[in-house]
Amino acid sequence: MQVSPARYSRSIDWLTVLLYVVLVGLGWVCVYASSYSPDAPANPLSTLSFDKLMAFNWFKQLLWIATAIVLIVILLVVDYKAYDTFAYAMYAGMIVLLLVTMVVARPIAGSRSWLELGPVRLQPAEFAKFTTALAASRFMASINLRYQNWRDQLVLAGITLLPPLLIIASNESGQALVFGALLLAYFREGMSPLILLLLAVAGVILILALLVPKLWLFTAFTVMLLLVLGLNKRVLRHHLVLAVSVWLTVTLMVVGVDFFYNKVLQPHQRQRIEILINPSADPLGKGWNVTQSKIAIGSGGLVGKGFLQGTQTKFDFVPEQSTDFIFCTVGEEFGWIGSLVVIALYLTLLWRIVYVAERQKSVFGRTYGYCVASVLFFHITVNMGMTIGLAPVVGIPLPFFSYGGSSLWSFTVLLFSLLALDAYRKQDLVR
Numbered sequence: 001m002q003v004s005p006a007r008y009s010r011s012i013d014w015l016t017v018l019l020y021v022v023l024v025g026l027g028w029v030c031v032y033a034s035s036y037s038p039d040a041p042a043n044p045l046s047t048l049s050f051d052k053l054m055a056f057n058w059f060k061q062l063l064w065i066a067t068a069i070v071l072i073v074i075l076l077v078v079d080y081k082a083y084d085t086f087a088y089a090m091y092a093g094m095i096v097l098l099l100v101t102m103v104v105a106r107p108i109a110g111s112r113s114w115l116e117l118g119p120v121r122l123q124p125a126e127f128a129k130f131t132t133a134l135a136a137s138r139f140m141a142s143i144n145l146r147y148q149n150w151r152d153q154l155v156l157a158g159i160t161l162l163p164p165l166l167i168i169a170s171n172e173s174g175q176a177l178v179f180g181a182l183l184l185a186y187f188r189e190g191m192s193p194l195i196l197l198l199l200a201v202a203g204v205i206l207i208l209a210l211l212v213p214k215l216w217l218f219t220a221f222t223v224m225l226l227l228v229l230g231l232n233k234r235v236l237r238h239h240l241v242l243a244v245s246v247w248l249t250v251t252l253m254v255v256g257v258d259f260f261y262n263k264v265l266q267p268h269q270r271q272r273i274e275i276l277i278n279p280s281a282d283p284l285g286k287g288w289n290v291t292q293s294k295i296a297i298g299s300g301g302l303v304g305k306g307f308l309q310g311t312q313t314k315f316d317f318v319p320e321q322s323t324d325f326i327f328c329t330v331g332e333e334f335g336w337i338g339s340l341v342v343i344a345l346y347l348t349l350l351w352r353i354v355y356v357a358e359r360q361k362s363v364f365g366r367t368y369g370y371c372v373a374s375v376l377f378f379h380i381t382v383n384m385g386m387t388i389g390l391a392p393v394v395g396i397p398l399p400f401f402s403y404g405g406s407s408l409w410s411f412t413v414l415l416f417s418l419l420a421l422d423a424y425r426k427q428d429l430v431r
Helices: 005-011 014-034 057-077 081-085 087-104 124-140 150-169 173-188 193-211 214-231 233-238 240-264 267-277 288-299 327-358 363-387 405-423
Strands: 115-117 120-122
Touching: 014 057, 014 327, 014 405, 057 405, 081 087, 081 124, 081 405, 087 124, 087 150, 120 405, 124 150, 124 173, 124 363, 124 405, 150 173, 173 193, 173 363, 193 214, 193 240, 214 240, 288 327, 288 363, 327 363, 327 405, 363 405
Parallel strands: none
Antiparallel strands: 115 120
């Protein structure tokens, strides 16, 4: 049964569309503020040629927004079944594109992750999140993770891990980390919480191994094992091998963290960890970005310095302020209240995406909705966290705010593909 245009229009979740419009609009305002120069012409659109306007990030962002609108129309017009039917094909095509990018892309800041198409640069890693979410959702629609079938979980792990491994091979570790957020969507569909718990514990152990002397950790874990075995005779009788195996695994992790840190991680990746642990150790060098970012946000106070009045912005104290550190502009010029409003908008968007995901009538649609929410949640929390020194500077954009066509397009595709599926949800059959 075909849906009339009027009925289809009513089926679109317009609240989510409104949130998108508001966030993109506020993002453009911040891009303009972060690249504003007091010496610029008062009315550049009427006084400067197109070539000269292309030197301004705010003008190029306008063009990206215009193309995103065209992209939205295409996404909503395309038959919603295409997202499910061609999920594996799009995933395979993206794998090929990532491989090609590794070979043909020229190094930019040490990374081979950008394709240059004339004056336009696109980052396939941004769009790999979309195709991976589709492929994983398609696969999970055909299985049931609640039965804990290890073969199915290994296939799902392969679908999820292949793109980030290729992205890491192109020396773009920040974008690769985002794929870990998809575990939240898998957890919703029945993945064992034990996997999330083990990953969290492993992360804590690795962090402790960097901060605490190895001998102390080794002693602490050994004492814990002896206490468990001594106080619980049942563990000693039936789970001795498992307990010792866990102890050996933890010990190897503690001992091996130095090798991983010094031999596996690259210098810039080690610097990011060092900055997170102690950004004040080298405030004029490795810690410059984070230090200046916190100064910019803190200087905004309660209500901010006012639009285009940010001194940290005007004098370029914060590098990459229109991209990775765009949230500094919000904090400095609009203050704590402006930052709170932006955070509230993001939380509302995430709540709405989860709401839309839960009302889907297909496993594919629901899983994909949670994948979208997970990816956006990771980007938002990590990007804001790194601007205030609570997360490592991994170079990922703030959704709908950061300057750049690849990021705006990729987040637009993620969101409006979900809205297209949602508009037709009454036609879906429960799998």
